[in-house]
Amino acid sequence: MGAECNCNCQADSNKKIDELILKYRGNPNGLIVVLAAIQQEMGYLPKDLMIKVAEELNVPLTDVYGVATFYAAFTLRPRGRHSINLCLGTACYVKGAPEVQAAIEKELKIKAGETTEDRRFTFDVVRCLGACGIAPVMTVDGEVHPRMTPEKVSEVLSKYE
């Protein structure tokens, strides 16, 4: 679904979203369902679509935005093709996760919570992935990378195009 995608998937997802919005027209109860679908299809909640949801479902835009910023499942910016999650839980923290974070931020030229300009990566920090035995832990698209070091960052990320 990147900018260079020519497969028409964008048009398809818009159709799906439009159908769902039509289904919940005038029904504020559909707010979270519709937002979740937009998040799923678009990878984020575009402002234009949030305004459309407010108008069509008859929900104040304040509520749409409030829900969108309340739940961690929603993002307001487009996400990258690959999702990096670095654990900053206690164990990972003491085993050097902050240094790994600095290395990732330097490599990608973004801060935690941001997406690279080419939308290749979105980088987030998370709390405890439940794998303290292999700290510091990083996942990319759910794939686990144990015992991360600043030196390994460049090599690991190069595998994801």
Place this chain on the structure above:
Amino acid sequence: MATVTLTIDNQKVEVEQGTTILEAAKKVGIEIPTLCYMKDINAIGACRICVVEVEGARALQAACVTPVAEGMVVKTNSELVRKSRKMTLELILSDHPAECLTCLRNTNCELQALAEAFGIKEVRFTRGAAKSAKIEDIDDSSPSIVRDPRKCILCRRCVAVCEKVQGVKAIGPVNRGFETIIAPPFGQGLMDVNCTMCGQCSLVCPTGAITEKDDTDKVWAALSDPNKHVVVQTAPATRVAIAEEFGKEPGTISTGKMVAALRRLGFDKVFDTDFSADLTIMEEGTELIQRITTGGTLPMITSCSPGWIKYIEHYYPDLLPHLSTCKSPQQMLGALIKDYYPKHAGIAAENIYSVSIMPCTAKKFEAQRDEMADSGYQDVDVVLTTRELARMCRNAGIDWDSLPEENYDDPLGISTGAAVIFGVTGGVMEAALRTAYELITKEELPDINFTAVRGMEGIKEATVKIGDLDVKVAVAHTLGNARKLLDLIREGKADYHFIEVMCCPGGCIGGGGQPIPTNLEVRLARIAGTYKIDEDLPIRKSHENPAITALYKNYLGEPLGELSHKLLHTHYVPRGVYRKPEGIPEGSDH
């Protein structure tokens, strides 16, 4: 209705089933402290300041949302309750800037009052740099209202009044947990969104997180400028409210003292918006008769209330042709003060500085609209709310009690009882009916009091026989009630001739710029004061105002005439809620 007997602090009390502990306690003289609670509007048990001990309950209960039960035993002042409330308050204070001395709500702040009552001697906890809102989050984009999220305690009273009373919800909670702020969506300022500037949020805010934009400095500067001829006008609703700022009973009539105070502050002329309220009746009444007789757009809706105007521009731009083209009384007088008055008094218009004292924050927005410059200048330079005028009086050391009663200046200070009731819901309608009846039938009204359009009911309807015509009218106050009438118009089900809408509960006497607190009891007292002024005035019909007759004869010509049209009428801007509406043309300039 079934009743319930319970014990509160060892006192037996019998109340109706469904009553909350908070209300029941009031009956035996116990004021349980609250912050987020607002009767009938916000009962969410969020702030935890009103907690009480209920025998047998697992934990402390929020009195504002806990209904009473038979045999319930409540303690509102136990050690546990006091400790819990104090801890809650300390935690709220941990994220609140200690800027009381420089806050507009200094000495009239519910948080400050609680800190005093609870004997807070130190702020034990502090979030330091981790404060949830920062100084750059202050929103002063609007000419009417300033939001300072740093001072917000997240009680949501503003959100509730905006959503439930006004049906707008321009602001709401954004983000989560410590990050939560109350704001418009997408980081926008109030000026960029569908806020009507009514300022009801500023009335209900317990702290200084939402206030009027204070413009007193501008007025002091003008008053100190020897080259400026500073003219002031006062709205109908200010005279029954301002005394509250000096400790008087709500509804105390202080027209004469207010005029005297304005002279002592240094205003060169003190005029009355009531004069232009009478003028509004002449213009609007004539417009209504014209619409009825020539098949114009009906129902016609009043246009005095700028919060209401901005609301219809946002939400019902397709219905703008229903609005009377009359400017509000403030703007009519503003245009006259810089067009007619300079010629009359032999003063250069560019040296006139025009101030108005309003019960309203939306008037600040209205004054700076592009359309409001028909005199060739910005017609009204600065609008001060009732609260700001009181602040200036305190600043100047004016002792309210020893002020004499003085009269407004001629000729723009002469008015009638019909004008003063513009300040209450139903008042514009009643004033219009008094004049329309006599102008059309050429007969004297059998009863001047149209009681059917008075009172706090959300929507009032009446049919008045004027000659051969049954005139159907409706009156709505609050935007939530206005919306119901507008939906009827959209559906083609509104067979009214004339509708009055006032933005704020109770009308302008309950406006967003009025003294705090403004609640139902206070509103009713101000309404009673207003009708008392009307009753006591020698002239109670706008068309009998001799100064109005003279103005038409000597200057304006006739209602809806060429000069009236230029100075006293306006057009409206279709705004849309979240984006510009399509297919609705901008109003043409006259």
